[in-house]
Amino acid sequence: RDPSSAFSFLVRNRKLYLATLASVLGPMSFGFVLGYSSPAIPELTKIEDSRLRLDDNQASWFGSIVTVGAALGGLIGGWMVEKIGRKVSLMLCALPFVSGFTIIIAAQNVWMFYVGRILTGLASGITSLVVPVYISEMAHEKVRGTLGSCVQLMVVIGIMGAYLGGLFMDWRWLAICCSIPPTLLMVFMSFMPETPRFLLSQGKRREAVESLRFLRGPDAPVEWECARIEEACDEQGSKFQLSDLKDPGVYKPLVIGIMLMIFQQMSGINAIMFYAENIFEQAHFKQSDLASVIVGLIQVVFTGVAALIMDKAGRKVLLIISGVAMAISTTAFGVYFYLMSLLPEPHGDLAWMALASIAVFITGFALGWGPIPWLVMSEIFPVKVRGVASAVCVLTNWSIAFVVTKNFQDMMNLLTSAGTFWLFASMCILNVIFTMVFVPETKGKTLEQIEATFRGMSGP
Ligand code: BGC
Secondary structure, three states: OOOOOHHHHHHHOHHHHHHHHHHOHHHHHHHHHHHHHHHHHHHHOOOOOOOOOOOHHHHHHHHHHHHHHHHHHHHHHHHHHHHOOHHHHHHHHHHHHHHHHHHHHOOOOHHHHHHHHHHHHHHHHHHHHHHHHHHHHHOOOOOHHHHHHHHHHHHHHHHHHHHHHHHHOOHHHHHHHHOHHHHHHHHHHOOOOOOHHHHHHOOOHHHHHHHHHHHHOOOOOHHHHHHHHHHHHHHHOOOOOHHHHHOHHHHHHHHHHHHHHHHHHHOOHHHHHHHHHHHHHHOOOOOHHHHHHHHHHHHHHHHHHHHHHHHHHOHHHHHHHHHHHHHHHHHHHHHHHHHHHHOOOOOHHHHHHHHHHHHHHHHHHHHOOOOHHHHHHHHHOOHHHHHHHHHHHHHHHHHHHHHHHHHHHHHHHHHHHHHHHHHHHHHHHHHHHHHHHHOOOOOOOOHHHHHHHHOOOOOO
16 A cells, blocks of 8 residues: 555544544534523413523623633643643533533523533633634644634534534433533543643653554654654753743744734624524524524535645635625625615515625634634644643633623614614625735644744744
């Protein structure tokens, strides 16, 4: 067999795929957390038990408080990955996931719901930091984009799983099912290795070589790869200090990472997903809960497409296509709302305009701005600041997610619906310009080469 063929590459790296598969149970669990509120809220606002019944305000907190937990989780996660490593941090995430859902199942009042949602949010925040780092540090650069995109793929599969489950199950059974992926995560991860880069940063060379051998197969030149990673670690010194912020190898990727997160959330994705059911209702769809499933399905299909082409097309092209698609669709959405405000009564044809806008928007997001900010975050930081810098990115992402979801309704009142969507559109135009000017292409480069590019050197 030709050792350089795609097939033999796949076979040699099968344990790498196994480790990726185990770790992405984390993002799947966080998808379930994000998706859970959509079917649960309509039930909990009508529930007979008055101690558990949510009013409108409580329902909006039930939905959005997860993002507050997740922002906190980002901070804790940044500390954990450095102190106890990528693998153990990930295994420990299962605890707040499962205990959060248990508190929701056993809830005696609305406050217990909030505590459960914060805990599951906390676990989601830690996972959204640890898993991209875990995967990018293990992966071979030829497939790092595809494997890294599996993070978002599993998030959207989880979201759709919760929507689908909600069609057949009540909120308690659904919460029980949501506890299954994190439990499996803990079990499967216990059989997987720590990443070679973390082990080397801890001075554990023998373990790092073993980990590489597990990931790359018995015949791979692991000694050579190990030496290459060590070289990059040595060059940097081992601990993060504030003065590192003066280093272009640190501040440049940090600014890019933060901006990617801001732009991802300012596209309005969470507001639009949240609003999808209303739009479908206006378009006279009988079952608006099915609408969520359709949105979920579009996300899964196109995030899958993005994962497959990520290492061929590259990150930049996909971000640009994605940004343009979202800018056009949010503009059209704004026009839809504007026309609606002029008409005395809703017009059927216009509803289709709204549906088409949603479909194009979700497709666009899934192809680029969904998976890529998480992927690029895991690729661009030097190993010694990876924990701290990723924490800042995760904190930014979830804080803005909170601001957008909690204030969406107020924004619609203040700026009108058309104005709000045109604001999202202008943010999408800005994200396209930002990508063209500032985002580096990381396709096919090793993490060490990416680092060297920021420092203005050609890589090792
Ligand atoms: C975002 C989430 C969003 C999800 C939807 C993620 O990449 O960070 O805020 O809800 O995608 O698919």
